[in-house]
Amino acid sequence: MKQGVIEHYRKYLPVTDKTPSLTLGEGDTPLVRCPKLEKELGVGELYFKLEGCNPTGSFKDRGMVMAVAKAIEDGFKAVVCASTGNTSASATAYAAASGLESIIIIPSGKIALGKLAQAIVYGAKIIQIKGNFDQALQIVFKLTEKHKVALVNSVNPYRIEGQKTAAFEIVDALGKAPDYLFIPVGNAGNITAYWKGFKEYHQLGKAASLPKMMGFQAEGAAPIVRGHAIAEPETLATAIRIGNPASWKKAEEARDESVGLIDMVSDAEIMAAYHKMASAGIFGEPASAAPLAGLIKRIKGGQDFSASQIVCVVTGNGLKDSDIAIKGAGGFSETEASLGAVEKVLGW
């Protein structure tokens, strides 16, 4: 049986006998090899880690199951976070499964209900404030200082602990660490978590080598690349639209210790990669195409990966933002309901 990340990687996680065995079936996601793009791009071995196959459709579930399980262990009856996307969906799902209340604080302005659809259906208490995201986060901090409510935003250290299990799974699947891990960088918790996971498995002797960590930000939201916070980050890859990453320093450590890099890709490069992935049967949300966009950028820049083993992390399910998939698709011109008419359209 699929046990979830807490049971499966119990001995590598900060759990005790009192930590509940909470799971919604997170983790153990597919690592899919893609011969079509290997050939097209001239890459030795190219794999996609499909984190969109997690129960709420993103990698956040790995960390959230830990954060909520520890909240239960510590006697909390409610969790709170500031988020309009994958984090709120995951937090609310695990809270719902456990009978905890979940509170989501969102900034003012036009929030697409679609981004919050999961939090709504899982039953979050959603409060919109007349302020920006930072103010929402500040209220979350104050709430958790004053009341018995667990903070599950990314400053919660259990989030990184749970997320590192994705690195374990890659090594368990390949029998080694890949040569390169390509990953989107937004709040930078995930690159931090993967690097922690790879290092721990290396120290345990479970992986002889370490991968080079290749992080990619969106051009309009690239504080680490530019060396300063971005006041108003902009990119259509909303999951990485972050101007001041919580794990900024840790991400730089991952880059430097692994002799990797953190670079940026344009929205146009992201969308080209998004469609290239889909043309090989892999459907991620736009942010999840940043790694492939980065790989293509490196190849165009002359880097040779023809003997390399590469894993690209697809952080979230394409169904999270399917509107963007049909942008520009238009309708369909009708044809007569006859074999001949259809043959004509097909040119057969």
Place this chain on the structure above:
Amino acid sequence: MKQGVIEHYRKYLPVTDKTPSLTLGEGDTPLVRCPKLEKELGVGELYFKLEGCNPTGSFKDRGMVMAVAKAIEDGFKAVVCASTGNTSASATAYAAASGLESIIIIPSGKIALGKLAQAIVYGAKIIQIKGNFDQALQIVFKLTEKHKVALVNSVNPYRIEGQKTAAFEIVDALGKAPDYLFIPVGNAGNITAYWKGFKEYHQLGKAASLPKMMGFQAEGAAPIVRGHAIAEPETLATAIRIGNPASWKKAEEARDESVGLIDMVSDAEIMAAYHKMASAGIFGEPASAAPLAGLIKRIKGGQDFSASQIVCVVTGNGLKDSDIAIKGAGGFSETEASLGAVEKVLGW
């Protein structure tokens, strides 16, 4: 490594040395126990099989990987089907991964692009005809008779073969067959496939017993329950809006051989179950709530499941139809960006 259903269940499938090891990471989906609803409903053991965690978000991937792999083995360069939903998404994804062309024939009328978003992004050639679904299907049949293009609608026998692996996984996870399998019934291929899988494992000695098969149709699309085809089936559970199921007879066999039943539930019962599942952290498309709606109906009717082990099949990801999740949700009333204001909203 996750091998996909063809590699994992190779010896129980009609594959040869020439069948390609195609996979997008389908199968091995979570079987999640739900203590919250066990308690609320008075069920001994209640599990959800999360087929929405498949790579294109539905159970169709299990059968489609088989259908496309066999099409490749048989030398086809293109696949075709009539579908506006999960089948077209899955067919196009596996065709894309394999470098095959995919052709989707859709009926006339207003088709929501959202339902076709995956087929569009994976790169299907979509042709809309001036006719209904049956005419679309007839053209598909004629096309495949005349041209070298593989039919991957549910009459393709490999679809059932691939889908039966979900029953194998349940037995492998529980160590036995459950007492009851609750499942939505639309075109009836899935109940047919599960029953075939349970019977085969039973015959192989891998399961000592067989489950009772409990199928549920939507009231407005319940041909098997009513005993006649429905000309214009209607239900908001679009994935089971079928008036004349392809596997009608086989579904009745599964019901009768297992001493189970096929009953119907109203759209209101489906939506109540949909929200109850979500309140426990399980987000399926509306059709996927029909099994829980059926279970609740049986319990209300007096059936005792307090000592039973039950599996409900969640056939598709809730993100496939997230519009319905936010229906009636409205906007959010804003409050001041202060701790005090938020505490007031929370009643703290």
